[in-house]
Structure formats: structure tokens, C-alpha cells
Amino acid sequence: MGRLVVVSNRVGPLKDTGRAGGLAVALVDALTQTGGLWFGWSGEVSEEGTFGQIKEQRTKAVQLAQIDITPADYEDYYAGYANRTLWPVLHYRLDLAVFDRRHETGYRQVNDRFATRLRPLIEADDVLWVHDYHFLTFAAALRAMEVGNPIGFFLHIPFPAPEILAALPNAGSIVRAMLAYDLIGFQTRRDAANFRRFVVEELGGTEVGDSRLSAGGRTVIVKAYPIGIDAEAFSKFAMSPEARRSVSRLEKQLAGRQQIIGVDRIDYSKGLPERFRAFERLLDDYPENRGRVSLMQIAPPSRSELDAYIEIRRTLEELTGHVNGRFSDIDWTPIRFLTRSFPRRVLAGIYRASRVGLVTPLRDGMNLVAKEYVAAQRAEDPGVLVLSRFAGAAEGMPEALVVNPHSAEEVAQGLQSAITMPLEERRDRWQAMFDRLCREDAHAWAQAILSDLRSVA
Structure with missing residues (x-):
């Protein structure tokens, strides 16, 4: 050979x-x-x-x-x-x-x-x-x-x-x-x-x-x-010392609240402005989440010399200020927008500490963040994946909550379903996806x- x-x-x-x-x-x-x-x-x-x-x-x-x-x-x-x-x-x-x-x-x-x-x-x-x-x-x-x-x-x-x-x-x-x-x-x-x-x-x-x-x-x-992805290896990342430190820091900062996590390069294909507007819609339509649920968006810059990327970053910063200005409280900030990258073991810990993984590109070939989020979860208490129907990953992950990223109302409904989903259903959905990720690695x-x-x- x-x-x-x-x-x-x-x-x-x-x-x-x-x-x-x-x-x-x-x-x-x-x-x-x-x-x-x-x-x-x-x-x-x-x-x-x-x-x-x-x-x-x-x-x-x-x-x-x-x-x-x-x-x-x-x-x-x-x-x-x-x-x-x-x-x-x-x-x-x-x-x-x-x-x-x-x-x-x-x-x-x-x-x-x-x-x-x-x-x-x-x-x-x-x-x-x-x-x-x-x-x-x-x-x-x-x-x-x-x-x-x-x-x-x-x-x-x-x-x-x-x-x-x-x-x-x-x-x-x-x-x-x-x-x-x-x-x-x-x-x-x-x-x-x-x-x-x-x-x-x-x-x-x-x-x-x-x-x-x-x-x-x-x-x-x-x-x-x-x-x-190498699902078994990534699940071990979530138990590494770096991941454990991330989980500990986040749990202390969240103080019993729930976190939605998004991880994407800044790119117009990722649907980030639509995602921020959907999160605002969640707080409008389901006010019980105010003070209880936050969105962390990790978004390292991408091709920052191109005009389209400069504009989308400006839009995201404006939306972050708008939502936080409307809803922030003394001890709670709705959106945390981080324009930097993290090592994969640290990301695994962030995924594990987050009740919802929000992956809502307007169009994506596959999107491995969706798979990494699932692989990082605790089997006994897993989070829920909310996934765009236009991500390639949706074709092989029917147990995710599949949404139309162009509809703020539909994404907000998906988030609410994820936040309130019973433990048994979360486990069933997660197990089916994790088993498939391990087979189709x-x-x-x-x-x-x-x-x-x-x-x-």
C-alpha cells in the first residue's frame, strides 16, 4: 500500500x-x-x-x-x-x-x-x-x-x-x-x-x-x-484538569443559574446577529428566564481584514450592548460576548457547564461544535443541543432540537424547551447522539x- x-x-x-x-x-x-x-x-x-x-x-x-x-x-x-x-x-x-x-x-x-x-x-x-x-x-x-x-x-x-x-x-x-x-x-x-x-x-x-x-x-x-470527531477523546477532555478548572469557575460565577453556550468564528454564515436577537426574544417571551439564564458567546475573529467581518463584529457589539442595557441586573448580565479563542480542553469544560448548546448557523457544511458539545456532557445530567436545520450536523443528529435560525420566535421556543426539558428526556436524547458520535467518528x-x-x- x-x-x-x-x-x-x-x-x-x-x-x-x-x-x-x-x-x-x-x-x-x-x-x-x-x-x-x-x-x-x-x-x-x-x-x-x-x-x-x-x-x-x-x-x-x-x-x-x-x-x-x-x-x-x-x-x-x-x-x-x-x-x-x-x-x-x-x-x-x-x-x-x-x-x-x-x-x-x-x-x-x-x-x-x-x-x-x-x-x-x-x-x-x-x-x-x-x-x-x-x-x-x-x-x-x-x-x-x-x-x-x-x-x-x-x-x-x-x-x-x-x-x-x-x-x-x-x-x-x-x-x-x-x-x-x-x-x-x-x-x-x-x-x-x-x-x-x-x-x-x-x-x-x-x-x-x-x-x-x-x-x-x-x-x-x-x-x-x-x-x-473523536468523541471518546473529547469526552475525556471534559474531565481534564483544565476543563475542571473551567467548570469550577463557571459554576461559581453562575451561582445556580443556567448558561447557554455558543462557540463560532465571527462569520456571516454563523448567524450570530440572528442568535442574539433570538436570545432577546427568549427574555421577552419567557420573562421567567430573566436573571436565571445567560448566553455566553465565544467568537474569535476571522478574516478580520474583510469589510463583511468588520461590519458583523460591530453589529454583535451593538446587539450585546442593547440586550444587556435592557435586561441586566446588579448581579446578572444576559450576554457575555468573548472575542478570543480558548484551548479545546478549556472549551470542553465550558460546554460541560452549559445547560444548552446553541448552534444556529445560517448555512454550515457540518459544524463540529455541535458534536463537541454533545461529547462533553455528563451522562448523568446532560445538556441539550439546539441546532440549526441548515447545519450539516442536523442531518445526522435528529435528537437535537432542530430550529430555523431565521426565526427568532422558533429559536426562542427551542431554547425554552431545552431549558425546561425533563432529565429523563435529556438523557435519552444525549445517549442516542453520543453513541452515534462514537460509531461515526x-x-x-x-x-x-x-x-x-x-x-x-
């Missing part, structure tokens, strides 16, 4: 630093099994860019290889096409998308140059696994260099309906380039179906057999592979994709 070669926008770390996400842990495990190479952007901008020296780091089984990009590449490929064009379009936000031909050209050129730098490192029996919207045209560039290895792709964010994607200039060309992959994986059945519809309706492709598409002389596996996710990809060889 050959090596696994992973390609992603950001690379590493190879060791758990306490802040590494579940995806990084799953990829390191997969790479370690057969030996492998993890290739991608260093996160650095330099004048040499992709033509500069490859930065390497090795362990016994895994090699990291990273390259820089130039300031122009950063503006066109990363800040431009990836985050001002693809990100909003794939999240159904055409109103925020910037369509600039220069950005698209820069994006394709960076994909080509990354492929050029990776090509000499590829061995004959390697299997390649490429990640996310930064590399939609990457396999096409490798095929042009006569790379015949199996190449799989996984999209971590949503894939929109054809009616939305068709608004992207050259959408057909982008999707046609994606068909150079042998396997294309999505978070949900809905996303996979959207991709198949686009290929059939816009590119004249045909569905052949189970989860396969034929188009442009190629047959490609197109399938949903919902990403998981990050390891099972990676193995399912790699098994299908290796079958191509």
Missing part, C-alpha cells in the same frame, strides 16, 4: 497542541498509518512565494511540506477568489460575493503552481487526498502533468443548489475541472445531490450506478461522507473516504 499525500490550505500541526481541531488529528492518524506527506501553504507571504524554498518538517512516518505565497497571490487567490467569491457563493450569499476576473485568474494560477511544486514529490503508488474550496482546480492541473494517481477531494463547506452556483462566472469551467478528481466527497447528502444536479443539468453528465457520475469521459465517485470518516479512493486504484 502506497503513501497517503494530503493537500490542504493550512498544514499541521503533527502534535496535539491543545488547540488543534479534530480534522488535524484525524489526518495525522491517517498519514501515520501508511506513512505520508502533508503539503500546503505555510501561512506566510513572501516575495518568492510558491517559487521559494519548500519548508519541511518530519516525524518518523509523516513529512510536512509547506510553501509561501506572494502578496499578489494572497490578494487574488486567498483573500480574493477563495474568501470574497467562493466562500459567500458556496454559503448561498450571492449578495456578498465579489466577482473579479483577476481574482479567478490568480486562484487558478496558484492551484497550478502548487501542483507544479507537489509533482516531483509524488511517488508512483501514492494516493492523494485534497481538501476544501481552496483547491477546486488542483487535480486538473496535476492531470495536465500526467499524474495518474488516484486523487480524492473533500469539501468541508456547503455546496449550493445549481440555481445558486450558476451565478458564479465560469461555474461550469470550475466544476468541469473538479471532475479531474476520482472521488468528490461532501458533508451531507444534500450537498452531494446539489453537485450531481449541476453536473447533469449544466454539463450534460449522467448518473451511473450508485454514487457515480459520468461526464467528460470520466467516471467520478460523488458521495456524502459526514465528518466526525473522525477515524471512521477518514477510513470510509480512503477505502473508496483506494478502490479506484
Whole structure:
């Protein structure tokens, strides 16, 4: 069995630093099994860019290889096409998308140059696994260099309906380039179906057999592979010394009150202003919660140089002041808005101390916070997950209280149901979700994709 070669926008770390996400842990495990190479952007901008020296780091089984990009590449490929064009379009936000031909050209050129730098490192029996919207045209560039290895792709964010994607200039060309992959994986059945519809309706492709598409002389596996977490390991995080300290501090501060927790990057896809308004609606419609229930929103900044993110942070700060001004008391603050990140073990403790996990994105590929919240709970007295129907996680977590994040009234009703839910029902819902998380964990996710990809060889 050959090596696994992973390609992603950001690379590493190879060791758990306490802040590494579940995806990084799953990829390191997969790479370690057969030996492998993890290739991608260093996160650095330099004048040499992709033509500069490859930065390497090795362990016994895994090699990291990273390259820089130039300031122009950063503006066109990363800040431009990836985050001002693809990100909003794939999240159904055409109103925020910037369509600039220069950005698209820069994006394709960076994909080509990354492929050029990776090509000499590829061995004959390697299997390649490429990640996310930064590399939609990457396999096409490798095929042009006569790379015949199996190449799989996984999209971590949503894939929109054809009616939305068709608004992207050259959408057909982008999707046609994606068909150079042998396997294309999505978070949900809905996303996979959207991709198949686009290929059939816009590119004249045909569905052949189970989860396969034929188009442009190629047959490609197109399938949903919902990403998981290491639920058992995360549940142990919730019992770590760091988590226990978090629980102790929160319980002292809450003094018998209940806490709702939200953890999201500041991003317009996460529905944070709608969430704050729904919490205000909870206090309006169910006044018995005043002085008894608070919302803690942890929201580290994301892509803070983009105008849309500057505006949403300003909106959140204004909403926090508005709600707290209306309802605060001498010994109670309704909303605590923290714009910083925390290590995962500390987060596990915060989740455990919170009666309700509030995960209400307007659109999300999966949302692993929902799964981490469930994994962190006490079996004997678990909290309740209130989850957006537009999060990919909702497809596999029917025991959560699934709500429409655009309806403040519906979210408030879901919160009230969660706050007042009897212990026996909370236990039943939690146990069903936790058992499923343990079965369908990050390891099972990676193995399912790699098994299908290796079958191509």
C-alpha cells in the first residue's frame, strides 16, 4: 500500500497542541498509518512565494511540506477568489460575493503552481487526498502533468443548489475541472445531490450506478461522507484538569443559574446577529428566564481584514450592548460576548457547564461544535443541543432540537424547551447522539473516504 499525500490550505500541526481541531488529528492518524506527506501553504507571504524554498518538517512516518505565497497571490487567490467569491457563493450569499476576473485568474494560477511544486514529490503508488474550496482546480492541473494517481477531494463547506452556483462566472469551467478528481466527497447528502444536479443539468453528465457520475469521459465517485470527531477523546477532555478548572469557575460565577453556550468564528454564515436577537426574544417571551439564564458567546475573529467581518463584529457589539442595557441586573448580565479563542480542553469544560448548546448557523457544511458539545456532557445530567436545520450536523443528529435560525420566535421556543426539558428526556436524547458520535467518528470518516479512493486504484 502506497503513501497517503494530503493537500490542504493550512498544514499541521503533527502534535496535539491543545488547540488543534479534530480534522488535524484525524489526518495525522491517517498519514501515520501508511506513512505520508502533508503539503500546503505555510501561512506566510513572501516575495518568492510558491517559487521559494519548500519548508519541511518530519516525524518518523509523516513529512510536512509547506510553501509561501506572494502578496499578489494572497490578494487574488486567498483573500480574493477563495474568501470574497467562493466562500459567500458556496454559503448561498450571492449578495456578498465579489466577482473579479483577476481574482479567478490568480486562484487558478496558484492551484497550478502548487501542483507544479507537489509533482516531483509524488511517488508512483501514492494516493492523494485534497481538501476544501481552496483547491477546486488542483487535480486538473496535476492531470495536465500526467499524474495518474488516484486523487480524492473533500469539501468541508456547503455546496449550493445549481440555481445558486450558476451565478458564479465560469461555474461550469470550475466544476468541469473538479471532475479531474476520482472521488468528490461532501458533508451531507444534500450537498452531494446539489453537485450531481449541476453536473447533469449544466454539463450534460449522467448518473451511473450508485454514487457515480459520468461526464467528460470520466467516471467520478460523488458521495456524502459526514465528518466526525473523536468523541471518546473529547469526552475525556471534559474531565481534564483544565476543563475542571473551567467548570469550577463557571459554576461559581453562575451561582445556580443556567448558561447557554455558543462557540463560532465571527462569520456571516454563523448567524450570530440572528442568535442574539433570538436570545432577546427568549427574555421577552419567557420573562421567567430573566436573571436565571445567560448566553455566553465565544467568537474569535476571522478574516478580520474583510469589510463583511468588520461590519458583523460591530453589529454583535451593538446587539450585546442593547440586550444587556435592557435586561441586566446588579448581579446578572444576559450576554457575555468573548472575542478570543480558548484551548479545546478549556472549551470542553465550558460546554460541560452549559445547560444548552446553541448552534444556529445560517448555512454550515457540518459544524463540529455541535458534536463537541454533545461529547462533553455528563451522562448523568446532560445538556441539550439546539441546532440549526441548515447545519450539516442536523442531518445526522435528529435528537437535537432542530430550529430555523431565521426565526427568532422558533429559536426562542427551542431554547425554552431545552431549558425546561425533563432529565429523563435529556438523557435519552444525549445517549442516542453520543453513541452515534462514537460509531461515526473522525477515524471512521477518514477510513470510509480512503477505502473508496483506494478502490479506484
